[in-house]
Amino acid sequence: MRFAFTKMHGLGNDFVVIDARETHVAIDESSARTIADRHTGIGCDQLILLEPSTTADAVMRIWNHDGSEVEACGNATRAVARLIGKPATVETAGGLLTLTPNDNGATVDLAAPRFAWDQIPLAYAMDAQNLPLAWDDLADPFCVNIGNPHAVFFVADVDAVDLARLGPLIEHDSVFPQRVNVGVAQVTGSASLKVRVWERGAGLTRACGTGACAAAIAAIKRKLVTSPVTVTLPGGDLTIAWDGGAIAMSGPATFVFSGTADIA
Structure with a gap:
């Protein structure tokens, strides 16, 4: 071919x-x-x-x-x-x-994010935005569908998380029937986050656009930051704006x- x-x-x-x-x-x-x-x-x-x-x-x-x-x-x-x-x-x-x-x-x-448990999707009904599950020290994820499924964990230091080990465990957990993208997010200011993502089917990458959107929306919903949000990934910065409807993502x-x- x-x-x-x-x-x-x-x-x-x-x-x-x-x-x-x-x-x-x-x-x-x-x-x-x-x-x-x-x-x-x-x-x-x-x-x-x-x-x-x-x-x-x-x-x-x-x-x-x-x-x-x-x-x-x-x-x-x-x-x-x-x-x-x-x-x-x-x-x-x-x-x-x-x-x-x-x-x-x-x-x-x-498109506007989806928050219902069966829209993520999860294997069974539970609070998708405060998921009552933990993997080692990663607990209480915020789950959201940004056209694909994400679980976002808020941590004190994203670089201290062994995402190469925990990412695939969470991605393939049976609670996520279509697998899941796994993000760890650190609040660095009133409108800024530092984020790392284990991508479903790809592993650790230098940036994940939908992962940045998921982290920003999770942080806005939990009243940790305000929109627009600067999301710093290992490869650089994205700007995510969200007012409750569609998501605007800007970057190189x-x-x-x-x-x-x-x-x-």
Whole structure:
């Protein structure tokens, strides 16, 4: 299978973007995993496929590094905004998104977050915003769906958390039937957070756009910060604005290189 691609990243969270709006490219779990492999493929955290849409400017499909197809990726959406190069709407499995590119990145308007236990989803009914569960010292997570499921834990020091060990344990816990993205958040000011995220199907990455949104919304709902929120991730800063409706995420997106590949 020969195809053209663009390598991009958002705060170090990197993507292979395939624009198949005019020329069909068939991607499945196996081919996505092959392309994402950093030793034998092109290498990326997520593979993004753009396809034609009858109602929007494109359909965006997303595969994680492990080959699993997922509903949303905030950093990748900013990359797609820059690739399209003009204000646009994009269909995703997590909802319809509005994209506004700028010189260095984009602002993306995401759908309103969902808070009900069966919208996260959880395995059974419980208080999703004060989940009565703990994994070692990580307790009382705030769960929210930002087009994909997140559990956010507030801690005194995000760097002290062994997220490489706890992340996969929480991601695969049976309480999360569709698995979950795991974030740890530290309040650093009245409108600022420091955040690290274990991404479902990708592991530790330098940035997670929907993870930043989840942390900001959780902190706003718990009255720890006010909007707009500056979220500092290992790769840099995002700005998240939320007033109870749709979410506006602003931040950089960077072109790395373009090329063609022939991967079976």
